[in-house]
Amino acid sequence: MTATATASPYQFFDVQVLRTEHITPAMIRVTLGGPDLPRMASGGRDQRIKIFLPHPGQEAPVMPDTDTGDATEWYADWLALDPAVRGIMRTYTTRELRRDPDELIVDFAVHGTAPSPTDGPATSWARTARPGARIGVLAPVDEENGAYDFRPPQDTDWLLLTADESALPAVASILETLPPGLPTRVWVEVHDLADRQPLPTKADAEIHWLTQEGATRNAIRGADFPAGTPYAWVAGESATVKAVRRHLVTERGFDRKRVSFSGYWRKDTTTDELIERGETA
Template sequence: MTDSPYQLFDVRVLRTEHITPAMIRVTFGGEDLPRMAAGGPDQRIKIFLPHPGQDSPVMPDTGSGDTADWYADWCALDPSVRGIMRTYTTRRMRRDPDELVVDFAVHGPAPSPDDGPATSWARTARPGARVSVLGPVDEENAAYDFRPPRDTDWLLLTADESALPAVANILERLPAGLPTRVWVEVHDLADRQDLPTEADAEIHWLTREGATPDAIRGADLPEGTPYAWIAGESATVKAVRRHLVGERGIDRKKVSFSGYWRKGTTTDDLIDSGESA
């Protein structure tokens, strides 16, 4: 057996629901889910989807339980038949019963030319549909980034719809009264969600893509030692980080940033170039 903190899980859809016009929540079940760890609030997992006409995704043989070389083994499979890999955030890991909840950002309530394989799958997913998930079996693992230092006085969070599930998780876990400033980009105000938190949170919803840097630039931020968590479209993430570090003078070690996607580039493009694993 491998000492890898991750495992491949075979799961099936239990139910789906539109929580906003641009977000579909899919709840999965599976016999091995009791082994999956919840991990951090922005815990990343890999979801492998079947191609049209397949009942389940074609995956490497991990009968021995060894997932240490899963990526090389997956790459060695024929791209036209192997499971379609996408990265998502665990929205919730439920217990009793064990259920994995994942929110899929889509381009509005109706099919769109912008739909990729994951969006198309989520729109048509029905109970019983099978996928594979690479998820953590150790609570402490390298696939999450939200790690505020002990001396943090206040938080800054930014996201678009791709990172909104992570922001929702983070806000749910914050201690009461912690000053928190949040900016979220959505396509339409109808895509806003309730974001429960006990923190002292100010949440700003933006409807123009890439508007976050300017919005933060004009904001009055709290005093004290900050920790910033920035995720979403790559160019916007970089612009926010430049502003916080270069213009606001925030210690770069206190800024966690992650480009969840890149405008004009598909996930498959990044995989082919070796930038996504």
């Protein structure tokens, strides 16, 4: 895959694994490198990227023709490829985009340290990824792009963040960049308390770890919120996200325009099933 200039704010990148590590029993950190990474940008703390994984037996994912650098029609071009051989697409968060050296950090949520029959393609790949393994990435080349949601208005007095393990990398990135002293209340669902990880921040943050799936709404129902104008960022399993947003807007009086919400996954439904139904890109 050749990365060249494009009018699109996004570009395909051919990257390879530099190293991997388990940062918790349920999270594998993959560090990726490639000659074109200096062009990659990240505009938000929850910056979304698309990764394209090879099928078993492939050395690299089969991708749309990227020699022109035109990523404006990437989804239609990818759909037109044979599903049996085209790169397996998933959406992830840029945990960090480092410079000197240029490295892309992506955290993969997994369930336990051992392979499981319930592992999806991305989990299986992350468990076995070794230095040199190649994948494709569709990522922004402009800092200002439409693939991030954390955009608190300037008059925000305090923040509310909720997530599960799938959105934990985004929460970690958000917390790292908050200004000193900003009141921030955080609820994160994990499968086990062993899956907690350090979340450094200069904000005045209260972080609550929950171990019951879907427990966030009940946890915040009785919580005392700081005074002032809030901004909420809610991400994770789709049904939980909708329930939390409904509670904040209808029961807590949040302005719906100040609640950013995103379903990162849907219980009992695979990404491939959503793609087949035309419900995700």
